[in-house]
Amino acid sequence: MGIARGRAIRPGRDPLQWPARFAANRRYYAHVRAMLAPLGIERLIIFVEGEPLERMLAGWFSGPIELWEDGLSHYVDLTSPLWYAARGAVQVAAGIHPAGALTRRADSRRMIVRDRFETGDLVLPPPSIAAPRDWLLFIGSPLVEDGIVPRSALSAGLQALYAASLLPVAYLPHPREDAKTARDMVGAITGAEIALMPYGIASHVEANGYCGFVSATSTALLDLGAFGRSLFVPCLFGLDRIHQALADWRCNPVAVASGRDEAAQVLARWSDTTTR
Incomplete structure (x- = not known):
């Protein structure tokens, strides 16, 4: 079963739209929580640790949480801390979930972390690659x-x-x-x-x-x-x-x-x- 959870709204270039978008983003997170609450979720698996929605869900959910590798950035920081902080500041100003917005990594102390190359307890089958050609x-x-x-x-x-x-x-x-x-x-x-x-x-x-x-x-x-x-x-x-x-x-x-x-x-x- 899938749920259309929507997404937060970027601030845009017109300052006159910012207050309405700020309010809409605050309502968005409450709306997501209201959709998920009746489902009786027993275990929460998230794939992107540094994004606002996933951080909101990790802070809201009281049961066990698993963080599954989301790719290369799970293992290494590919951009500087200042880049993440600047992006987070813009997001907070737009009404996007503020908790941990200025840092790259989520608080994983209450999460079970699963990945392919460090913990080794996640298996993602690779594609069936076609026979090589000279390219x-x-x-x-x-x-x-x-x-x-x-x-x-x-x-x-x-x-x-x-x-x-x-x-x-x-x-x-x-x-x-x-x-x-x-x-x-x-x-x-x-x-x-x-x-x-x-x-x-x-x-x-x-x-x-x-x-x-x-x-x-x-x-x-x-x-x-x-x-x-x-x-x-x-x-x-x-x-x-x-x-x-x-x-x-x-x-x-x-x-x-x-x-x-x-x-x-x-x-x-x-x-x-x-x-x-």
Whole structure:
């Protein structure tokens, strides 16, 4: 059974709308609690620990709570504490649930934490990946949309990756990337193409084969389970903090390239494997 719980409203650009949206957001959380209360929930499982709705539910629910891994950010902080604090301040000003809004991590002391790579008590079956062909797949992330890098840095990083690869590279846009902008950016880079449909990562790799998978920060590299032919390359995009976080994560099953030269070496090995 599913419940249409709706969502909070962003503040918007018109200050005249802010008071009404603030009040609507306060009513929203009360509405969600009123919908859930009669259901007799005995155990609450949440997947995103740092978001307002999940924090509200964790503070409201009195029974046992489980926190299930929501991806890469479950293990490492990919942006600075100031980024989360600034985002949280804007949310609070919009009437969004304020508890813990300025910090990345929820209070997990009363939660059972389940994940794939540290506690090892969560199993998420990977997709059935199609037979390899002589292409690499670059999996996009909303780096520009989230204000983490400018478009010029994303384009420069992709050009560096494509220059380092002996194989053509397909770019799979993230759902939050603007499709036309991504298509124009990739179209200007020699040796790069936008990936074929479908765009959902599981359905895409089941329909299209690749000899390797590359990304700056995407959780998809964990979800695919193809760890021997997956590579994080945040340094190509100037994401030194993210590189360090991924390199320091002791349970990381995916290699992290220290720069273009190391990335080129890894990609060359993949290319050799496919041509044998």
